[in-house]
Amino acid sequence: MRDQEDQQDDGHPDLASRLTDEHHQSLKLWLRMLSCTVRIENEIRSRLRASFNITLPRFDLMAQLERHPDGLRMGELSRRMMVTGGNVTGITDQLEREQLVMRVPHQTDRRGYSVKLTEEGRRAFAEMAIVHEEWIASMLKDMSGAEKAQMIELLAQMKQRLDGIGQGDT
Secondary structure, rough: HHHHHHHHOOOOOHHHHHOOOOOHHHHHHHHHHHHHHHHHHHHHHHHHHHHHHOHHHHHHHHHHHHHOOOOOOHHHHHHOOOOOHHHHHHHHHHHHHHHOOEEOOOOOOOOEEEEEEHHHHHHHHHHHHHHHHHHHHHHHOOOOOOHHHHHHHHHHHHHHHHOEEEOEEE
16 A cells, blocks of 8 residues: 555656655655645646646746735735746746736836736636636545645644744754
8 A cells, every 4th residue: 555655647656755764754744745635736737737738836826816806016916826927027027927826016006017807818717716726625525524634734734834934942
């Protein structure tokens, strides 16, 4: 069972399979979480490309803008997406050419601008978001509601502890 568990769909070992019983439990946990995240992310990337001809970063940028109808500044998009400003600019340029986003003068800074979804961008994102949610639900369908709730709680606790790192907790 362990060998099957540590194999990716393409037959290659995943990140966690590199570990032995001698490795630290925390390292095993981190690599197991990373392996699960990478598997889900790769599947979502593939499905977004095949179904909507869009990349995951473009989808992510549109998701951020969907949550902020008045728009976000480029620096805020960069921070929220955890990518460089140059990456955000490139993605924004592509989406603007496709008329899915637009740059608008910032409400309080006359020198700056914000990026917001166009009506076409809102419609396209709404369609993608519904399908995206269905994909995630399908991928995690074999977990019970109680298991999902338990993992959400445990990961929330972990995130809270990790938020303290760099603030004196090491």
